[in-house]
Amino acid sequence: MATPVVTKTAWKLQEIVAHASNVSSLVLGKGSGRLLATGGDDCRVNLWSVNKPNCIMSLTGHTSPVESVRLNTPEELIVAGSQSGSIRVWDLEAAKILRTLMGHKANICSLDFHPYGEFVASGSQDTNIKLWDIRRKGCVFRYKGHTQAVRCLRFSPDGKWLASAADDHSVKLWDLTAGKMMSEFLGHTGPVSVVEFHPNEYLLASGSSDRTIRFWDLEKFQVVSCIEGEPGPVRSILFNPDGCCLYSGCQDSLRVYGWEPERCFDVVLVNWGKVADLTTCNNQLIGVSFAQSNVSSYVVDLNRVTRSGTVVQDPVQDSRPLAQPTLSGPTIRRGYERPATACSKPQRVKQNSESERRSPSSEDDRDERESRAEIQNADDYNEIFQPKNNISRTPPQRSEPFPAPPEDDLAIAKEALKPSQAMDVQLPLPNRGSSDFVPRLPVATSTPMPKAEPAVIPATRNEPIGLKASDFLPAVKMPNQSEMVDEDAMSQIRKGHDTMCVVLTSRHKNLDTVRAVWTTGDIKGPRAGHSPSPRRSLWKLDLCTTVLPQIEKLLQSKYESYVQTGCTSLKLILQRFLPLITDILAAPPSVGVDITREERLHKCRLCYKQLKNISHLIKNKSGLSGRHGSAFRELHLLMAPLD
Template identity: 60%
Template sequence: MAASSTTKIAWRLQEFEAHFSSISCLALGKSSGRLLATGGEDCRVNIWAVSKANCIMSLTGHKNPVECIHFNVSEEQVVAGSQSGSIRVWDLEAAKILRTLMGHKANITSLGFHPFGDFLASSSMDTNIKVGVFSCGHTQAVRSLAFSPDGKWLASASDDCTVKLWDLAQGKTITEFKSHTAPVNIIQFHPNEYLLASGSSDRTIKLWDLEKFTMIGSLEGDTTPVRCICFSPDGSCLYSGATDSLRVFGWEPDRCFDAVSVGWGKVSDVAICNQQLIGVSHQLSNVSSYVVDLKRVKKSGGAVIQGIIQDNQPLTEPKKDPKGAALRKNYERPTTTCRSQRLKHRSESDRRSPEGERRSPSEDEADEKLSSAEIHNAEDYKAIFQPKNAISRTPPKMSEPFPAPPEDGESTSVSSSCGHGILQSPRLHPRSHPAPVTTAKSKPQLKIISSARNEPIGLNVADFLPVSARVSVFRFSQQSGALSDEEALTQMKKGHETMCVMLSSRLKNLQTVRGVWTRDGIKIALDTAISMSDPSIVVDILNIINPQSLWKLDVCMTVLPQLDKLLQSKYESYIQTGCTSLKLVMKHFWTLISDTLKATPSVGVDITREERHQKCRVCCKQLKNLSNIVKNKATQVGRHGSTFKELQLLMAPLDDSP
């Protein structure tokens, strides 16, 4: 007999293919924890119920891949930003576009609706934050925005390792927090107190007192960059989502109450619903949702008595001791019973971009025609977005918690109508054969990936077929319904032997490099990989080095000449890995290289210094060559162009170097 489902602390709810191509971003509705929006490279926004794999509606209008999504407080509206910097807002109840905003010059990185007003905030790779006509900026890309619960402040987090607090009424910076040592990925206001939390790639969470503007806690324990944070509804603890893990933190004093292993990979967003924490992640075109039962997670620790933590005593709600550090001012929210105001449709101010550029009526009409909200699941749409008493509803009204599957159970396969797939989409694609972006308008049925499956997902055979074969299979399946077994086998065998030889060779090469790495170290292993004249091997090694920060100056000298090929590759995964490597080199080694080259020569013979100076001179020359490539690529439109624009900003100091 299987163990009872009540013994589960965390489980995967479901996994399904959500778009025609790779997914760029996800967002959960924070009020209900039941709605999910996904944005993809197919330029669409799809709306889902977390518990179901049937797409409710699909929103179109963007001409570039969608990079960022956000629900408003009542979950009646959703806003999406693209790689080109454009922003679109849709009314989900009316199923129509509300407005289009132009003003940013690079891809959108974060969005936020004001909790009470009829405006929103946006941030971009162009380093700017925009709130209506109010603009401000960091020195590097802004990653996260958050309005305070009373709507008076806006907090921003950036790759420049800082967190800034802005006064919306006066349009200026209140303070800047600088204790993080790596890019800040996420920020969150405490639901009640004057307290702000920030999570960073330095694997810490900082807590900031917003009365004294001081750091009152530094929560450590995550082994990977902090990707999501969320205060509990009562504000008594903080949940931190990192790769494959959830941690529960307390502060004053700093402590970790619990750590839960969750297989959600690089989690993109979390929300709390019915004493359950919902987490969502994505890989390629697949979305995975996970549930953590908070009733089984430790959310309190020992009481602090004379500086000693007593683990056998439950932590009660902090007492408001005037002498204690826990006493902080609470937010004063507007006294109203009405729901938050909704963004008006096509008002005079909507026809102007945040930069003040007026949109002509013809442009508005063209945008209306290009933008649409196609309903795919009428039953769920009516139940969620068109209730009888829309003013008082909290969408969607579902009070039952998500059930845990049996220990040995399998989830039921369900079909989806928003994604793409004649064949099931894989988790991993070989880097040498990236999956093509499909623009077919048909909506073939596909299967949900079992939530309880433990075996690895195989490669997608369609990716290795000739393009003409893939097209003919697609057309034939539409006209005749299905292929016969013999016809399907014939199509699948095309290129099979070649693919097997390629993968076998790649495996042998990787095993060789691994042996050299174990015996002689990373530098010799890289030299071996490069000597094989197979870019996919170099990319595999870099994908190990990059997340673990295994870079050294010797490694830079070896890798930089290879980045030239990767940045100009026709394969997206090669370009992405090359850009990531170049960013890490600039962030961690440029200061050392620049200072070494500018330093006054020492008196006497210093062999170590001379060797370091020579290495830095070689690296500087290679970086300048790469800078020219980056400048040319930055003129491209779309995702790659935005990535290269960010790199161009990062490499700007090279222009002033000798």
């Protein structure tokens, strides 16, 4: 009798060196599940075909690390946001830059393409959400409401709403047409990192670092259920295309959840570490993760995963006892009303009609002239991006799923042939429905992939623009917008940094003074017969100039211990240095050059100025009652020589 072939449930597909430096972001194409885009600290966006070792193209233009990338559903446009706050959109078919969008003041944390219109949403560490019109290169709306970085943005399947998740523990739902917030969902106790719309129903899922996944009803605007007990922070979630379940990419595992009631259908062990993105293709789930400059991809065979209470029939394990499937009822929520037709993508500059061509001086024409495309893998590029027979390109769809590697471990094969015992997933949830799952051990094989230099496609940047608000849907003509070059944008970003530089310079000076004092001996050593306190021999004019501004802050503190420390320190300085300061300032000018005396005179003048500032504060507080009042009156008397 022939030995049956053992099929794996999860396996490692490949590992590639994606960038010359660390990978900072990556995303899978949701249309085909076969396209992968990565952003790196080398300021590049590289494009890959899943399970192929060579880079298809490398897009340049950003001048800072790429923090977020996103492909549109037809996988013909890609948008990338950088650490500096700039956003760039590339046309993958034409292998050129399409738009440059400027307006955010901090890192771009999240991006998403509108499913039907020519719009892109961006969320930033500056807490703002912006909606961009790619055709007009302008900001349509700015949504303000979050108080911390916006980590994830998702458009609803019908294109009417936008969901946002942020570090302020909240999820917000925005009405794009009205340009305002519809509802705010509170309940997470940690930063919310990801949100996803149900593909068919008015349902929203959100995952947080508090290790929970919450489901929100978008008709009643209330929580439906909450999945607790995740092994770590929730980084990636994905609804099954038919909406029967939700996949959660956990640390080294995939979990399959239902929400009415909340329950776990299955757990599949996958050695993918911290998975960054998920998608489905040909009834397989593709997951990608990155570490330093490497990107790894993994496959889970969904035919062998329990979903929505149905039981997986394993051809090798037909004889094992099967659990009774759970029948799912009709949906209890409304479905999305999608438009009959989708909007076309932004038109490229080069048109067939002479009347539609722009002048050679336009920005897009200039970018088209200056852009170069060096395709290293022409076959891959033509297969994915080039339409055949002048027919519009469709997303790359393949009927064949990724093949599982053959099982080469006989012991594991025999173990897989044994009937598995059903186990109930223990979730600390109220009214949890019981379901069975079969734990499976993944056998991930890693095939060394040759390191290849990516084909570089330099893309010239469009000049960034000034942005004005307009209506979302009506395509009205935008007024002339003021142009802004990169130097002006950087100068605006640098505003306010001068103050920080002054503060850091002052701190550096103070640290140098303390270090110089520290090297002379034990700065906190006690004197004989006295309680531990700074040695008087260590108090010099240099130390006084550093300490006096801090004493002034202590005297204004609301904490009693701080005020007491300030009074004690000021009294010590007045007793030791005030006579010296007044004598040096009152002495006649010296004859000749005496550098040491000039330095001492400069320090005395600085101390005198600082003491005068403090004397006004002491005078105002000398009228207080109690212990502090007497201390301030004593200091006021000691500072009388200053007048």
